Amino acid sequence: MGKFYVTTPIYYVNDVPHVGHAYSTIAADVLSRFYRSLDYDVFFLTGTDEHGQKVAKAAEERGLDVQKHVDEMVVPFKELWKRLEIDSGFIRTTEKRHEIVVQAIFEKLREKGDIYPGKYEGWYCIFEETFYPESQIEEGKCPECSREVKWVSEDSYFFKTSNYIPRLHKHIEENPDFIMPKSRRNEVLSYIESGVQDVSVSRTAIKWGVKVPGDEKHVVYVWFDALINYLSGIGYHPDKKKQDPNFKKFWPADVHIIGKDILKFHAVIWPAMLMALGEDLPKMIFAHGFLTVGGEKISKSRGKVIDPNELIDKYGADAYRYFFMSQFTFGLDGEYTEETMIKRINADLANDLGNLVHRTANMMKKYYEGNVPNPKYSQSDKEGLTRDIKIQINGIPNHLKRYLKVLDFSKSLAAIWHTISLLNKYIEDMAPWQLHKEERNDELAKVMYTLADGIRAVAQFIYPFMPQTAEKIWKQIGATGDLKRFPETKPDIKDLNDWVVLKPGSNFKIAEPLFPRIEE
C-alpha cells in the first residue's frame, strides 16, 4: 500500500492555541486517519516553532530562562491536541534532532554557494520579525501590526532564492495541484513574476536561535529554521548516511496544510530550499482560509480569540471536530459564531445521527431483545428502498476518496450525512412498528438488519472525522470487526445476501444519546 505524509505548520509558542491552530490540525488529523483506514503508511507531523526574538523577549519579561519558558508554552498545545484526539508526531524546533539538521543544511548550502554573506539593511519590525520595504512603511509603523519599525543594518547570510525561481515557476505551471486552492496558486505565480529577492537567513541581533555553524555570532533566521521541521521531523540529514529510513519512506510530503498568511514562505522559499538541497518538492501545499468573527480575522489584538478548550468543555471534541470540518469550505474564509455551532450540533448530530442510532436501538430492544436479526433478502429487494440504501452506502467510499484528495471536508461530510438522512427516511418508509404489529417477521428482520448494518457503515465513514463517536457507536452496535479499516466499495451488488457485514446476533444496546440536544 502507499504512504501518506501530511503536516501542519509548526505553531509559534508565543501564542496560546486558538481555533485557527486547531482548524489546521484537525484537518490534518482527518486526512491522516482517513489514509490510515485505507491502509496507507501514514506520518502526520505537527509541532512548535520556539525560536526567535519574540519568544526570548517574552521569557525575559517573565524572568525565566528561555528554554524553561518554551518548555512551559508548549504544554497547552500538547494538551489541546490530546483533547481533540489528534494522533500525530510532534516536533519542537529547540530539539537537538532538529537543530542538528538545520545546521547541517546551512553548512551544505553555504559550501554550495547557495548561502552567502552580505549585509541586510531595512525597516525591521521586531514583533513580526520581518523586514519591510521602504514603500510599505508609513510614519515609521509596521504595515502588519502598526508597531514601530527600526532601521536595521547588520551582517547577514543570504539564501539564493532567485536562482531557483525559474525552475519553481515552471513547476507551478506544470503541476496545477501543487499550490491549492487555485486562487492561491495565481497569487504565487504573480508574486514570483514580479521578481523575488534573495532572502536573509541569519540574524546577528538575536541570540535565541540555532547558531550558524562556524560563525556563531549569527543565528539562523526563524523561518529558515522552522521550515526545516518538515524534513527533520522524519529523520532527514543532508548526509545520506545519517538519514533515518523514515525519510526515504515518507518524503516528499503529500500535503503541507497551512494558513493563507504563510503561503509565500511555503510556496516560494521552501521549494527553493528543497531544490537547493536536491530533494523533491512536496506534492501539494494547501492554504486554507481564516476563521472570522464579525467578518474580521481572529486576532489577539482585536480581542477576538476563541479558546477551543471552552468549546470542547461545552460540546465535546467530536462535535468540535465535526462543526469546523463541515461548516466551512476549507480554502475559503468562514464566519464563526457559536450560535451556528449549536444549530449544527442539534440538527446534524443530535437529530440526524444521534437520534438515528437511538431509535434503532430502541426498536432492536423491543423486537429482538437487542440481538440483530439475520436478514433474508429476497428477490423483491433487487429493487426498492433496501437496495437504494445499499447503493448509497456503496458509493460513499469513492466519494470520500475523491473529496478528501482535494481536502474538501465539508462535501465529504455532506455525503455521509446524506446517507444518514436516507436511513432515517428508510425507517419512516418501512415503518418497522407496523411490520411488528402485523407480524411480518421476515420483512421486519430485513429492515432492522439493514438499519443496523447501515449504522455500522456510518460509524466507519465518520471515524476519521469523529473518532470518539465512531468508537461509541461501534461498541453500542456490538460490532466486532475493525472500525478503523475503511469499507471498500463493492464492485457489484447482485444479491444482497452477499452483503451481510455486521454479524447477525450482534448485541445492539441502548445507550445514552450520543449528542444531547443543546437547549438555548
Next chain:
RNA sequence: GGCAGUGUAGCUCAGUCUGGUUAGAGCACACGGCUCAUACCCGUGUUGUCAUUGGUUCAAAUCCAAUCACUGCCA
C-alpha cells in the same frame, strides 16, 4: 496605483470554466403526516429583478464591457 477574486432564497453556500428543460441544497420558517425515537423523524410548501447597467445570442446566473461594494496579493 497594478493584478486577482467575490457579489445567487432570511442565513451558509452549490451551479458560472464547457450558455439551453419551471435557478438548486442544507439551515430557518409554515402546514400536514407519523409515533420507534433525543418534542424526534418523514412529507409538502413559501421567499430569489442570480450586485447594477449595457452588449453578444434564437437562448445568459453562466460569455463580453462598464459601474458599485467587499476581499486578497503586490506596490
